[in-house]
Amino acid sequence: MTMSAILLLTSSVHAREDNSINSQQALRSIEQPLSRKVIITLAGIGLIGTELWWFLGKSRQVQQADSSTEIQTQTIIVDGGYQPDTVVVQAGKPVHLRFQRQDSNSCLDQILLPDFGVQLHLTMNEITTVKFTPTEPGEYAFTCGMQMFRGTVVVQ
């Protein structure tokens, strides 16, 4: 995402240059002014920083699913992300994740849990239950439809 954003920035600069020169000069490489290079570099660094914060810096909210009954259940509030965004469950027992959508952002109208073949629509102001039974310990990602918001199921 960051690389493509930088490429986009640079290619739009090239496109503008191409329009202003005639075809005989088209293959000559154009030296960019230093200020422009600096701006593009800083923009790239800013994007990388934002992305690092988004994926690593935001503190995880970890919750152990209730496993006192036959089915391990956890309610997850969907509102600008997932709360909690990390759910710990035990292997070999059915899991019900109850996604309660409170955010009308269309970005969040789908929930994906690809490792368990889950792709469900989340209805606004309702609870949608994702059901699966993990057999192997590990970490499994759940995300919105565009994989911008993400959470993790930790299977022990």
Ligand SMILES: [Cu+2]
């Ligand atoms: Cu999304």
